[in-house]
Amino acid sequence: MRRSLIAANWKTHGSLEMVGDFVKGFASGIELRADVVLFPPAVYLSTLAGLTSEFVQVGLQDVGVAADGAHTGEIAASMVKDVGGSWVIVGHSERRLDQGESDELVAHKFASALAAGLSPIVCVGETLAQRESGDAFAVVCRQLMAVVDHCGAAALLNGAIAYEPLWAIGTGVTATPEQAGQMHASIRAQVAGLDESVAPALRIIYGGSVNPANAGSLFAQEDIDGALVGGASLQAASFAAIVAAV
Ligand code: 13P
Numbered sequence: 427m428r429r430s431l432i433a434a435n436w437k438t439h440g441s442l443e444m445v446g447d448f449v450k451g452f453a454s455g456i457e458l459r460a461d462v463v464l465f466p467p468a469v470y471l472s473t474l475a476g477l478t479s480e481f482v483q484v485g486l487q488d489v490g491v492a493a494d495g496a497h498t499g500e501i502a503a504s505m506v507k508d509v510g511g512s513w514v515i516v517g518h519s520e521r522r523l524d525q526g527e528s529d530e531l532v533a534h535k536f537a538s539a540l541a542a543g544l545s546p547i548v549c550v551g552e553t554l555a556q557r558e559s560g561d562a563f564a565v566v567c568r569q570l571m572a573v574v575d576h577c578g579a580a581a582l583l584n585g586a587i588a589y590e591p592l593w594a595i596g597t598g599v600t601a602t603p604e605q606a607g608q609m610h611a612s613i614r615a616q617v618a619g620l621d622e623s624v625a626p627a628l629r630i631i632y633g634g635s636v637n638p639a640n641a642g643s644l645f646a647q648e649d650i651d652g653a654l655v656g657g658a659s660l661q662a663a664s665f666a667a668i669v670a671a672v
Pocket of ligand 1: 594
């Protein structure tokens with residue numbers, strides 16, 4: 427009932443050469459059983475959009491809140507759309523930590539993406555210390571509820587949620603399928619408590635050291651609807667293998 431969503435978050439990796447190589451490598455003979463979205467560094471978005479529009483979608487790893495104006499360095503949601511993007515990531519933990527983004531700011535970014543007709547993926551996830559102290563779900567819930575309070579639960583259907591436990595990002599330590607599946611089920615139950623009609627259709631994807639070897643067992647979990655892939659999305663072959671695991 428829910429179509430899988432597999433997204434590549436290239437973070438601050440890549441070059442024009444890599445964009446060209448990736449598209450050539452990924453395009454060859456792949457059969458897509460999922461929605462596939464590539465998130466390159468912002469400066470490569472337009473080029474990538476021009477190369478990939480037929481078979482995958484593209485988006486930005488972040489988005490500004492303002493529709494336009496004097497905000498040096500910010501990129502407005504309408505500009506993402508203008509160059510062919512259809513998705514954005516908001517609230518990635520690296521931005522929450524490195525740029526001090528608050529739950530409230532993330533919620534406003536989610537809203538600005540929706541207002542421009544983009545699909546936002548909101549990232550939520552706990553640190554290792556928060557997991558060990560039993561606070562994982564409370565943290566994830568707080569991050570999620572900031573978006574729901576600002577945009578409404580139904581708005582989540584225009585995008586997706588990415589559960590990305592911080593201890594699994596870039597560490598090679600993946601959450602077990604059971605750990606991830608449990609959190610996804612808890613998130614879905616939380617949303618069902620707010621709006622029963624939203625929860626069954628909501629896409630909740632997992633991120634954190636997803637690779638071709640572990641993707642299948644993660645996707646086998648009922649409430650895991652795809653992946654947000656970092657390191658393993660930088661090579662066309664490994665990303666294609668993850669897409670093929672759907
Ligand atoms: P890795 O797949 O490199 O752990 O990164 C996950 C992530 O942060 C995707 O947004």
